[in-house]
Each structure stands twice: as C-alpha cells, then as structure tokens.
Amino acid sequence: MLWPIVAIVVSALAFGVAAYFYQWVKRLPTADDGKNGLNRIGQLIRQGAFTFLKREYRTLVVFCGVVAVVIFLVYPAPLWQGQGAGENVVMAVSYLFGSALSALAGYIGISVATLANTRSASAARQGLAPAYMAGFRGGAVMGMAVVASSLLGAAVLYLATGDSEAVMAFSFGASSLALFAKAGGGIFTKTADIAADLTGKVELGIPEDDPRNPAVIADNVGDNVGDVAGMGADLFDSNVASTAAALVVAVALGLVEMIFCFGALGLLASIVGVLVARVGEKGDPGRALNSGTYLTCALFAALTLAASLACGYSLRIWGAAVLGMAAGVVIGITSDFFVGDDKKPVKRVAEACQNGPAFTILSGFSYGLLSCLPSMAGIGVAALGAYKLCEPLGGNYPMFGIGMAAVGMLSVVGMIISNDAYGPIVDNARGVAEMCGLGDDVLEITDKLDAAGNTSKAITKGFAIGAAGLTVIALLGAFRETVIQAGGTVSFNLMDPLVFFGALIGAAIPAVFSAMLILGVDKNSQRMVKEIHRQFDTIPGLREGREGVTPQYDKCIDIATVGAIRQLIPAGLMAILVTLAVGFIGGVEAVGGYLMGNIVTGLLLAMLMSNAGGLWDNAKKYIESGHFGGKGSPAHKAAVIGDTVGDPFKDTAGPSINTQITVVSLVSSLSAALFVASSLF
C-alpha cells in the first residue's frame, strides 16, 4: 500500500501549496484609496458568491441526504434482501464524502477567487507580471485544492474499505454535486447576465456594471460561481470518476497501486508546473499558461516512466496513459483553433456579422459542428490506441489501458484548473478596474490578461469534454465488469434491438437535458427582470442614483440561486430517472446501448455548444477591437446577438453535458446488479 500513502502525502503537499498561495494572495495590497470603493465592490461580490453557495449547499444537503438514504436502502443490494446493512452504510457514507469534498473544493475556489480579483486589479498598477501572478496563483489555489482533495478522498477511502465500489459511490457523490454546481452555476450566471443587460443597458440606458442595477452584483458573482466553482466541480468529478473506473478493473489485475502512483505523480508534476509558471514584464501571459501546461505534461511522462521502470509496471500501460494525455493536448489545441481570435473561424464569423445576425448564427453554428470531428477522433484514437497497446497483455488489460488513458489525460488536471480559474479572476479584475476607475494603464494590462484567460478557458473546456469522454468509455468498461460480477451476461451487440433501442433513447437525453437548462435560463431571467422592475418602482431614489441609496442585491442573488436550483433539479433528475427506467425495462443490454448513445451525442452537443459559444464571444471581441466597423456598427450588433445565444450554450448547457454523461454512467454502474436481478426484458 505504498502508493496510496504517497498519494496522501502528495495531496497534503498540494494543500500546503494551496494554503501558501491563499495567504500570498490575501496579503497582497488592494488599491482602495477610500474613494474608489474598490474594497466595497470586492466585498459585495464576495458576499454575493457566499450567499449563493450557502443557498445552494442548503438545498444540496437535502438532495444529497435523500440520495444517501436511497443508496443506503438499495445499494449495493436492497436492504430487504437481508444481506446485512454494512456495505450499504459504506456506500452511503462514501457518497456523502464525495459530495462534501467536492463542495469543499468549490468553497475554497470561490473563497480565493473573490479575493484575487481585486488584488490582481490593484497589482496591475505595478505592471503585467505582478497582476498575472495574483490571478494565476489565485487560480492555482483552486487547482491544487480540487486535485488534492479528489486524490486524497479516493486514497483514504480505498485504504479504509478496500472496496472499489465505495470509490464508485464516492465518485457518484462528487458527480451529483458537480451536476448542480456546474449547471446551477451556469444557469445562475446567465440569468443574472441577461437580466442585467435587458434592464440596465436596454431599458434604462445605464452602463454595464452600474451599481444602481440590482442585478449587477449577481452578474459579477455569476462569473465566479459559473467558471470557478462550476468548472472545478466538473473536473473534480471527472478526476474521481476516471480513478473509480480504472479501480474497478484494476482490482482483479492487482494494479490498484499503479493508479495511485500515476495520480500522485501527476499531482506532483502539476505542483511543479504551478510553482514555476511566471511571466516576464514584456512576456505573453498566454504563452506562460501554455508553457506551464507543457512542462507539467513532460514531467508527468518522465516521472511515470521512471516509476513504471522502478515498480515493474508494463510500459504498455504507461504508453496508454501518455497517449491519453497527448489526446487531451490535441483536443485543447483543436478548441483553440476554433475559438482563438487569431484563427480563421473567428475572423470568418466576424466577417459574416456584416451580413446580419442570421449569418452570425449560421456560420458560428457551422464551425461549431465542424469542431466536433477532430476532438471526437482524438478521443476515439486515444481509446483505440490504449486498448491496442495493452492487448498483448491479455485478459482485462486492454480495458485497464483505456482506464489509464483517462487517468493520464486527467493527470495534469491540477495545472488545467489553475489556468481555467485564472480566467474569471482576471475577468473580474478587469471589471473591478473599470468600475473603480483605476486608469487606462491598468485597463490595458488587465485586457491583456483577460485575453489570455479567454483562450485558456476555451482550451480547458475542450479538455474537460475530452476527459469526460475518455472517462465514460472507461466507465462503460466498469459497467460491464460490474454486470459480470453480478452474474449477468454481457453482449452489448449493436444488432441486439435492446441495445439499439437504448442507444436511440440515450442519444436523445443530452438534447433534452440541454434544452431544459437553456429554457431554465430563459424563464429565470424573466423572473429576475420583474424583481428589478419592482426595486426600481419601490425604492425611492434608486433610479436617479441618489447618494446612499443601494438596491437589494441579495434579492437578485437569491432569485438567481433559487431559480437555478429549481430549474436544474428537473433536468438532472430526468437524466437519472430515464437511465433507471431504461435499465429496469430493457436490462443491461439496453443500458449498454443507452450509455453509448448518450456518450456520442453528449460529446457532440457539448463540443458544438462550447466551441460555437466561445467562437461567438471572440468574434464579438474581434469586432470590438476595431474590425468590420468596430463597436456600435451593424456588424457589432449582430455579433452581440451571437454572443447572447452563445452564452447559455457555452456557460450553461454545453459544459454541463460532461457531468450529465458522467452521472448517467455512474448511476448505471452502481445499479448494474439491480438491472441484472430485475428487468422487464
């Protein structure tokens, strides 16, 4: 049990680094001069984010509690079958443990991000390098916390129970929390964004981020809860799920140690990458972020090679892990091509904006569709390659190879999350700098940082989708393994009409799920618009901006939160319930097809929406930077419409699909024995 213990030690080290960065960020001075209100604005955003988290977690405690009771009652075997309650308790506790750790990671991330935003804005007065460091180290706190807690949780749990099913339940806990954190945060942020724009910019003609607008703080909060907490929960979830999937197969092969070995070394490589990443005063922050990632990848490959040689692990498995990592990089580069504002697609879409918004939508949507092929091929090649590499080892090794490819892809996730959380922090910093009038020099620097953040965000999204894709393929293997252990026969033959039936239903679920989220944003923002009208009508002096009159920001935050959770629960539940229905009707064959259909259309829609959304956003920015008429031109108006369509695509529905496919895969694996025991067909 050497490597699980090493994993715990490295996790502790990562927590140490996170704590160090946290204190480092917290001690940075802010540029509040008593007049510009910087601290007050920072405080409002911070309070708002915590208001959201408190409200969300209160609801989630109830939800997770109910699910834990259900798990206790029926998993791994129904209590009334009289096989004792011991294992059921372990499952339920593991589930709660997973949810709690995921929630904690989100809490830490929000906590630092809402300090780092004002610090980064303030540091920008001293130049690019200090501002970059404030943003990046703020993001790195989240990156370290997420990976450390997921690795620590899995290692502790496995050491305590020795049961891969418990890790599966742990993963399900993380996933169900991620489902809410990601989609909930996504609905929250877009609700506030749209409502603030509609009432502020369109109706009242007050500028963006005007403090009179009751939704303005909710809007700023949204950036944090959507991108920091949401994406963190998503990658926490993928990270744990890949470990769990590999574990299920590894137990029989006696290779459990290897998983923790690779996980620990990946985290170690990320720690080094995070500590080393910095930018010179004249340097390019985007390049700094990327070179940090490449360094982490190279380190991971070298360290795991050494460890494999030392521990006598087959180099074929090592190759599979490295292949997975390489696929992640390729997918990131693809996303960058389709979304980057110096590449052809963004320029073409910006050009199309001149012909009106319909062309903005059509061209952006088309490029989004095109972007699916390379990423899906990348996932396919990685899975196939990993399998074929490990095929000569025989037995279950090929499936284990796919699992390790997913573990490899996620090995550098600490670095990836750091890059991603950097994005919303410097985005917020830019907003704070503008609201508090820190001057043009500061804005120029924060603009530069923000642009680098946009690109890294696009890469992260592609990476997150790829990781989810490879992970769910590994989970499909875990599902099969569980079915076999439950005494079921497995022939997921495409020609079996049950498989086909399942595939058709599974394929439609990500579509329905996305539609429910997008319609949720729609409904919710209309509710918030009403509240904003109410405040303007009943609070005297608010509309005119009388000194000392502030709107009730909390009300809007509460509406966004309550609405987000209310709209989300049906979508998440729908996915889970349909999965169970398919399983109890069609049995494991139908579920096999269902997962397959769900994965392929899920990946397709996730990629399409994330990339099209990012593309529209950057096309708008490209025009704003002076092309095709610049700000205020007809092309710009068309681009703004594209961007608004893209907002819930890229920040609500698209990236939530990852979590949907992972949750569905985990539900299937956990319920496999039940499906074998009782299904209609």
Add this chain to the structure above:
Amino acid sequence: MLWPIVAIVVSALAFGVAAYFYQWVKRLPTADDGKNGLNRIGQLIRQGAFTFLKREYRTLVVFCGVVAVVIFLVYPAPLWQGQGAGENVVMAVSYLFGSALSALAGYIGISVATLANTRSASAARQGLAPAYMAGFRGGAVMGMAVVASSLLGAAVLYLATGDSEAVMAFSFGASSLALFAKAGGGIFTKTADIAADLTGKVELGIPEDDPRNPAVIADNVGDNVGDVAGMGADLFDSNVASTAAALVVAVALGLVEMIFCFGALGLLASIVGVLVARVGEKGDPGRALNSGTYLTCALFAALTLAASLACGYSLRIWGAAVLGMAAGVVIGITSDFFVGDDKKPVKRVAEACQNGPAFTILSGFSYGLLSCLPSMAGIGVAALGAYKLCEPLGGNYPMFGIGMAAVGMLSVVGMIISNDAYGPIVDNARGVAEMCGLGDDVLEITDKLDAAGNTSKAITKGFAIGAAGLTVIALLGAFRETVIQAGGTVSFNLMDPLVFFGALIGAAIPAVFSAMLILGVDKNSQRMVKEIHRQFDTIPGLREGREGVTPQYDKCIDIATVGAIRQLIPAGLMAILVTLAVGFIGGVEAVGGYLMGNIVTGLLLAMLMSNAGGLWDNAKKYIESGHFGGKGSPAHKAAVIGDTVGDPFKDTAGPSINTQITVVSLVSSLSAALFVASSLF
C-alpha cells in the same frame, strides 16, 4: 413470382393515375388575361426549374458514370481477382438504373408542379375546392410516379437477376442521386432566397418577388427543386432502401414475395387514398390531407392482413409492418406538435421574439432539441417491437421484422409525397396570385391552402426522417448479413474499441456534413449577390424598371445550380470517403459502430434542424398574423432572423442528413466483402 408481377401491374396502374392527373392538371385553364402576365411568370419559373434540372443532371451523369465504373471494377468483387465480370456488370447497370429512375421521378414531379402552381392560383377564383384539387392532384402525380417507379424498378430488377445485391446497387444509385437532388436543391433554394432578400428587400428596398430582381425567378424555382424534386428523391431513396434491406434478409427466409406483396398493396392503398381525397367548399384542406393519409393507412393494414391470411404469411410479420406504419404516424404527429402554429412551442417562441432575436434562437433551438426524444423513442419502440414480435419465429425472422417495419412505414409513402408536393405547389400559387394581382379573394383562399401545406410539410419531414431511421436500422441488419455471407465474423460489441472508435467518428460525420452544406449556402449566396450587383450596374434601365427591360434570370439560376453542385460534391464525397476509410482501417467492427454513431447523431441533428427550422418559420407567420405587434414590430424583426437561420436548417442541412445516413449505410453494405477481405485492424 406472383407478387413481383402484381407489383409491376400496380405500378403500371399508378403510372396511369399519374398520367391521368397530369393531363387533368394541364388542361385546367389559367387566369391569364393578356395583362396580368400570369402565363409568362409561370413560364419563367418552369423554364428556370428545367434549366436547373438540365444543369444538375449533366453534372450527375458524369458523377454517376464515374461511380458506375468504380462499381464495375470492384463490386461485388474486384475484377482483378478474376471471378469474372458478369456480376460486376449487373451491379453497375443496376446502379445506373436506380439513378436514372430517381432522376426521372424528379423530372416528372417538377414538370407537373410548375404547371399546377398557375392552375391552382387560377382555380382559386372559383373557390377553395377547385384550387385545392389542382394543388393536390399536381402533388399526387409526383407521389404516384415516385412510388411506382421505385417499386417497378425493384421488381423488374429482382425478376431479371434474382439477386438482392443488385437491388442494393439499384438502391445505391437512387441514394446517390437523392444525395445531390436533396442537398443540391436545398442549397439552390436557400442561396437564391437569401441573395434575393439581401439585394432586393434590404439593399434596394424593392418588394419581394419584384420581377426586376435577377434572383426572383431563381427564388421561386428553388421552392420547386428543393421541396418537390428533393423530397421526392429522398423518399424514393428511403423506399427503395427499405425494400433492398428487407430483400437481403428475405432471400434466405424465402419471403421475397412478401415484400413485393406489401409494397404493391401499400401503393394500391395510396392510389385509393389519392383518388378519394377531396375537400368541401367550406372544408379544411389540412383535414382533407390528413384524413386521406389515415384512410390509406387503414386500407394498407386491412389489405395486408387479408393477403397475409391468404398467402399464409405469419401475422407476426404483418404486425411488425403495421407497427412501423403506426410509428410513422406518431412521428408525424410529434413534428406537428412542435411545428404547428396552433400549438404551444410556436406560441412560446413567438412570445420570446419580443425580447430580441437571441431569445428567438435560444427558445426555438431548445424546442428543436426537445422534439428529438419522442421521434427517436418512436423509432426505437418500432424497431424493438418488430424484433420482439418476430422473435418467436426464430432465426433471421426478427431482423426481417425490422425490415418489414420499415417497409410498413414506407407503404403509405405515395400518399405522403402527394401531401408534401402539394405544399410547394400552393406556396407557388400564392406567390403567382400576388405577383399577378389576382385579388384578395384569391389570396385568402391560397393562404388557407398554403397554411395546410405548411403543416403537412412538417409532418412529411418528420415522417421522412423516421422512415430513414428505421430503414438504416434494417440496413444495419443487411450489412451484418452481407458480412456473414462474405465469410466475416460479426460481433459488433460496444466494448470492442474498434466499434467504439467507429461510433465516435460516425457520430461526427452528420455534423461535418451539415456544416459543409450550411457554409455552402453562405458562400454561394454571396456569389449570387455579386452577380445581381453586376446586372444592376451593367443593364441600362433595369434598376428603374424601364418597360421591356428584363434581367438575365438564367445567370442567377446558373450560379445557384453550379454553386449548389460544387458545394455539395465535397460534402457527399466526404461522407462516402470517410466510410470507406473507416472500413479499410478498422474493418467491419469499426463500420458497425460507425453506422450506429452515424444513425443516432444523424437522426438527432436531422430532427433538431427540421423542427427548429419549421418552428421559426411558423413563429414568424404567427406574429405576421397580428400577434405580439404583428408585421414590422421588433418581435417580427427578431422572428425574421430566426426564420433566416431556420431556412438552411430545415431546407438544406436537416433533411439532407436522411440521405447521408442512407448513402453511408448502402456504401457499407456494398463494401462489406471488401472490408472483410482487407482491413488494417
């Protein structure tokens, strides 16, 4: 060989009915009074359509010739393997026969539609019933011609060769022609539509359908070539493919006769339905169209029940066919719900238009996503039900059951095409009535007819997609059968990474295919805009509308045609070449997964685009009828943007995906033996 002969006789009967209707329509008087220019406008549209067909067919002769040579060289076995050229000649000739018949059906359809439009407009002076009859009987010519020629072709070919593979090649010929007719027609019509609007309405401020606009005839021609010829080719293709798929399985079971029996009786039922359908002077044309379809369905069920009892066919197989037919009706009703302008989705989207175009897009897209589930579930239930119904018969019967479900769904296709072709005819009639100033009474009647046409068009599209879905599932069975006959082993196991790899690639193809078509429309319309500018700049008096000065309509038609074919060939070829690449790399397992992935995302995207597009169109019409501010309001402007986005969705990409999945399935079946003989993995 009784039933193939009966099929030929019934086909001849259907041709007779078609010829009778053709003459009937042709003899109807037109309302040309020497001043309103009705005959001239009708003539221009007719000439334009034939210009397109001539140009398209000239290109297709080359394409099909090349493919025929390739088929001769390598199918069913490469010539250089020295197994003789006999079978190869049969395959190549069958292929050409299929393309030729499909082209002929398109020619007949265009030929009558461009007569019926002016006749229907003219008949509207006498009232609703005569106008309806002119439109419907015009459409019925196409309906009869398509089904009769496909049934006749398959029967003749099977009688002549006794080889199901030859029918497969025949089907491939029909499909590859449909691929061009459908997508080519779709690109043509939207190119002209968009270019005419951009230059006419937006730039010059001249009204829609103004004869000064060089693109105006191309625009009107487009409606015919897209909806009449395109949809006809698509359903011709599905019809033949379902027959071919069932045949491959039927040969071993000795049930070839049954396929022709059901096909012949379905056509007979359609003939009766077409002859009976009529509307009273106060009646609802939509109801007349629907009740005709229901009558056809009931007749088909009764006739085939009687035939099954008389010939001793298992009633389980009959049940499978009826189940397929019922699924088709359910899918049609679903499409009607999501697209119909008296239903909730259209009203909600129209309401969302008040908040701006971004909400139009988001809500319409969401409903489009939602619309996928019931249709895909319908296809899944039909396939599963047919399989389970025939499972007790053992052996290959369950797969044959799925094939017969597809045959059953397509049995009423004669009636369906008649309803569909009715749509563009009365749409054209409305345009002609307006251009020639036939008066408000006439417009009121043509409006009524047009509204009924829109609903029936939506139902037809849903039906066409469903039919393609069930057909390709049957083709998957045919593929497996061919692989087994070629001595290959078949285990399309989802856990096989080759299958999974194939599925991921296959899933991305419909996305890339659609993107290429949509970008094609975009590029092409910009080319036509340039030509329109050239004509306005160089033809003296055109801009001012001087008496006797007419634009060079042919130039625009030529640009639309050449551009459509130029843009289409890459998309169609891409789909075919990727299929071959996957087969030669990953072998039959990869192709199995590829087909599966292709089918599920193909159906999803087809349904999404067709329904979202139809929804936007009808939301616009709903607003134009006076809701939410009516014509010219901000809501209307937003709705127009939605409609423009929806145009290539519903008329170019969406319905072309049907053909793409069919072509890919046929290519796979035809090449199965080659894949078995030589693949990398």
